[in-house]
Amino acid sequence: MTTVVWYKRDLRTRDHAPLVAAATLGEPVIPLYVIEDEYWHQPDTSGRQWDFIQDSLNDLQQQLRKAGSQLLVMRGSVVSALKQLRECHAIGRVFCHQETGGLWTFERDKSVIDWCSEAGVEFREWHQFGVVRRLKDRDVWDKAWSKLMRQPVLDAPAAIPAIDPSHLPRPDATAPAFARPDRCPDRQAGGSLRGEKLLASFLDRRCVGYQYNISSPLTAVRACSRLSPHLAYGTVSLREVYQSAKIAGEHRNSLPRKKKSLTSFRSRLHWHCHFIQKLEDEPELEFRAMHRELEGMKTGPNDSERLQRWQEGLTGWPLVDACMRALQHTGWINFRMRAMLMAVASYQFWLHWRDPALHLARLFTDFEPGIHYSQTQMQSGLTGINALRIYNPVLQSQKLDPEGEFIRRWIPELAGVPTEMIHTPWLMTPTQKARFGGNTYTAPVCDHEQAARAARKAVGDFRKQYVSREETGRVLDRHGSRKGPHQTRPKATSSQRPDNQLSLFD
Numbered sequence: 001m002t003t004v005v006w007y008k009r010d011l012r013t014r015d016h017a018p019l020v021a022a023a024t025l026g027e028p029v030i031p032l033y034v035i036e037d038e039y040w041h042q043p044d045t046s047g048r049q050w051d052f053i054q055d056s057l058n059d060l061q062q063q064l065r066k067a068g069s070q071l072l073v074m075r076g077s078v079v080s081a082l083k084q085l086r087e088c089h090a091i092g093r094v095f096c097h098q099e100t101g102g103l104w105t106f107e108r109d110k111s112v113i114d115w116c117s118e119a120g121v122e123f124r125e126w127h128q129f130g131v132v133r134r135l136k137d138r139d140v141w142d143k144a145w146s147k148l149m150r151q152p153v154l155d156a157p158a159a160i161p162a163i164d165p166s167h168l169p170r171p172d173a174t175a176p177a178f179a180r181p182d183r184c185p186d187r188q189a190g191g192s193l194r195g196e197k198l199l200a201s202f203l204d205r206r207c208v209g210y211q212y213n214i215s216s217p218l219t220a221v222r223a224c225s226r227l228s229p230h231l232a233y234g235t236v237s238l239r240e241v242y243q244s245a246k247i248a249g250e251h252r253n254s255l256p257r258k259k260k261s262l263t264s265f266r267s268r269l270h271w272h273c274h275f276i277q278k279l280e281d282e283p284e285l286e287f288r289a290m291h292r293e294l295e296g297m298k299t300g301p302n303d304s305e306r307l308q309r310w311q312e313g314l315t316g317w318p319l320v321d322a323c324m325r326a327l328q329h330t331g332w333i334n335f336r337m338r339a340m341l342m343a344v345a346s347y348q349f350w351l352h353w354r355d356p357a358l359h360l361a362r363l364f365t366d367f368e369p370g371i372h373y374s375q376t377q378m379q380s381g382l383t384g385i386n387a388l389r390i391y392n393p394v395l396q397s398q399k400l401d402p403e404g405e406f407i408r409r410w411i412p413e414l415a416g417v418p419t420e421m422i423h424t425p426w427l428m429t430p431t432q433k434a435r436f437g438g439n440t441y442t443a444p445v446c447d448h449e450q451a452a453r454a455a456r457k458a459v460g461d462f463r464k465q466y467v468s469r470e471e472t473g474r475v476l477d478r479h480g481s482r483k484g485p486h487q488t489r490p491k492a493t494s495s496q497r498p499d500n501q502l503s504l505f506d
């Protein structure tokens with residue numbers, strides 16, 4: 001009987017439980033990846049994500065060959081690929097990792113499970129992250145996560161029983177067709193080998209000072225691990241990253257600074273699954289506000305001119321535009337700047353969260369639906385359980401890019417502008433503009449402070465009128481973190497509404 005190991009967002013051979021389980025059965029194994037054209041037409045997918053996957057498929061092929069096996073790449077739907085395989089082989093099992101994706105992959109998984117059940121094929125899934133399916137109680141989640149992280153990391157199988165490739169359907173690995181062209185000249189390259197190298201350089205050297213250097217877009221490029229696309233497409237295993245960071249951080253020769261950095265890094269790996277768990281528990285988050293009563297805060301289509309200016313890095317606020325352009329060019333930006341980009345769209349520009357969220361998803365090589373939809377909602381004030389964070393683009397710029405180095409790198413229109421004017425070029429006189437060359441850079445569409453104040457008031461007024469304690473309590477109960485300041489289960493009471501802490505975040 002043949003086992004199909006169905007590869008999705010888990011493009012590796014190390015610590016791959018379905019592959020190990022299939023290989024140890026001693027019967028033929030077909031490692032399969034299906035290029036699903038319909039998936040690549042979803043509005044949160046893009047060419048850069050596919051390109052990363054393609055690198056990773058090439059790398060995976062090398063790894064599987066070392067074990068005497070071969071990756072079969074087909075295209076179309078997974079069910080049609082399995083049907084084709086079944087015509088030439090006695091497919092008895094489909095093994096894979098669990099995936100927490102958007103509605104489309106959820107429906108796709110259901111169709112595969114249904115087909116297996118009708119065809120009498122065993123379907124088995126393993127955990128890839130610390131995400132729990134059909135979680136009944138958030139209070140027990142942390143424990144489940146820790147248990148998974150402690151499980152031993154599995155070696156890649158040394159030998160995988162193979163099938164003569166001439167007995168397999170014709171492979172088809174041509175790239176999907178994309179509606180929008182996607183140029184990303186400095187995209188991170190994919191593949192496990194690169195992921196493992198990044199992890200090693202981070203743990204050996206780059207992690208020192210992690211928590212001090214991850215906020216500025218200048219220093220974050222090196223100070224952050226940059227493992228996100230590798231975790232998103234599973235070219236490295238989260239458990240292996242976690243355990244390696246623990247060993248490196250707890251080594252007796254590790255400097256205290258390094259220990260601190262790696263503790264902070266490990267907490268991010270916990271957040272990774274904490275956020276994905278939200279989408280797992282409530283798949284509607286892809287489309288609808290986490291706090292259902294906040295859904296009506298913005299109605300009607302978005303202001304298309306504002307949306308376009310934000311998307312193209314033409315808001316007139318230099319740090320915001322530099323971040324958007326850097327993201328366009330590289331496929332990555334650090335957490336703080338992702339939060340600022342989203343917050344500016346949602347507050348100062350007062351856009352409905354969905355269009356900006358989809359735009360950012362396409363620009364992120366590391367697009368991970370569970371983190372992405374939860375974070376974009378959180379940065380738009382739609383969870384109802386987190387403090388509002390409205391970023392002041394000028395203060396952020398002065399604090400995180402004081403010399404304007406990052407701005408000059410990404411906004412050539414401002415290359416000659418002196419540091420004292422680089423954060424507020426709209427205040428330059430026509431003579432200064434003519435002299436320093438800021439003439440071609442766009443003026444802001446609105447005053448950011450006034451817009452922030454108006455947004456804060458609009459959110460506050462809406463909450464007072466429409467937000468109930470019951471719904472806030474439901475969100476806390478279902479999605480609230482049980483770590484950090486809320487060590488105990490947070491409860492909404494009549495005198496305390498946890499979401500009404502409105503602050504202008506520096």
Ligand SMILES: Cc1cc2nc3c(=O)[nH]c(=O)nc-3n(C[C@H](O)[C@H](O)[C@H](O)COP(=O)(O)OP(=O)(O)OC[C@H]3O[C@@H](n4cnc5c(N)ncnc54)[C@H](O)[C@@H]3O)c2cc1C
Pocket residue numbers: 214224225226227228229231232268269271272273275333334335336338339342361364366367368369371372375376379
């Ligand atoms: C609006 C918005 C959208 C985001 N969308 C994504 C996304 O699609 N994919 C994605 O991987 N991350 C997303 N993030 C979270 C975070 O910005 C990235 O994980 C991080 O910048 C990736 O760089 P790194 O791997 O070098 O991070 P590091 O700081 O080295 O962190 C290591 C890993 O921890 C996890 N992590 C770090 N920060 C967070 C966080 N705040 N929440 C959840 N997990 C975290 C990631 O898996 C990351 O790869 C988003 C954040 C915001 C504010």
